[in-house]
Amino acid sequence: MEPMTPQQKSGAAAFPVGSVLFLGNSYTYFNEMPSLFAAAAHAGGYDVQAESLTRGGCFLRQFLDPADPLYEKLHILLSEKRFDAVVLQEQSVLPAAEPDAFLDAARTLCGHLRPLGARIFLYQTWGRKEPNEILEKHGWTHRSMTEKLARAYTLAAKTLGCGRVPVGDAFSDINGHFPQIELYSKDHSHPSAAGSYLAALCHFAVLFGQSPEKLGYTAGLPAETARILQGAATRAAESLHA
Numbered sequence: 001m002e003p004m005t006p007q008q009k010s011g012a013a014a015f016p017v018g019s020v021l022f023l024g025n026s027y028t029y030f031n032e033m034p035s036l037f038a039a040a041a042h043a044g045g046y047d048v049q050a051e052s053l054t055r056g057g058c059f060l061r062q063f064l065d066p067a068d069p070l071y072e073k074l075h076i077l078l079s080e081k082r083f084d085a086v087v088l089q090e091q092s093v094l095p096a097a098e099p100d101a102f103l104d105a106a107r108t109l110c111g112h113l114r115p116l117g118a119r120i121f122l123y124q125t126w127g128r129k130e131p132n133e134i135l136e137k138h139g140w141t142h143r144s145m146t147e148k149l150a151r152a153y154t155l156a157a158k159t160l161g162c163g164r165v166p167v168g169d170a171f172s173d174i175n176g177h178f179p180q181i182e183l184y185s186k187d188h189s190h191p192s193a194a195g196s197y198l199a200a201l202c203h204f205a206v207l208f209g210q211s212p213e214k215l216g217y218t219a220g221l222p223a224e225t226a227r228i229l230q231g232a233a234t235r236a237a238e239s240l241h242a
Contacts, residue, residue: 024089031196095152205237
């Protein structure tokens with residue numbers, strides 16, 4: 001694994017980021033993750049505005065459907081504001097169950113967003129925690145769902161030339177090495193406060209090319225917990241360059 005370069009560790013952004021738009025569902029809006037990302041960015045010395053357009057259970061394809069209110073909301077938002085980066089988060093099961101459908105929707109959205117000058121990133125989510133009815137329905141384990149998601153997001157990022165934010169990889173790191181840190185809500189699906197903080201840190205690490213380690217911002221979590229999560233986000237981001 002290649003470590004982040006000295007330039008990256010010094011705080012130089014991977015590219016100029018002043019505004020970020022998050023498109024997704026509850027995995028994005030739980031615990032106001034985009035606001036956690038913005039707060040981490042500000043703590044790291046970046047003046048960033050983060051906005052989101054989300055709806056519970058939303059699929060990316062719904063942003064492309066003229067009959068869906070999200071379609072009009074997105075077009076109005078993009079006509080009024082310019083975003084340096086757009087983060088796409090697919091419905092939490094689809095990339096594992098139907099990777100081609102995920103790829104098709106992401107490809108079409110990229111085609112609409114790229115002419116506007118935005119860099120596009122794919123928010124790789126995590127496998128459900130056992131026991132969970134989705135795992136039982138598909139005959140998956142936590143590990144197999146995590147691996148399916150990772151393959152789908154990795155392929156989509158390479159195929160479409162997008163960045164990938166490997167939040168699911170960071171979840172696996174913590175689940176395997178620090179199981180005392182609960183990343184899931186009681187439903188074994190949505191993120192806990194620690195899970196959303198970890199997701200925000202992963203976005204910070206990838207979008208800015210800077211390790212979030214030693215950030216003073218902890219989102220109200222215990223300092224040691226924040227330190228561990230910062231390390232996991234750093235390792236996940238560094239794995240993209242391995």
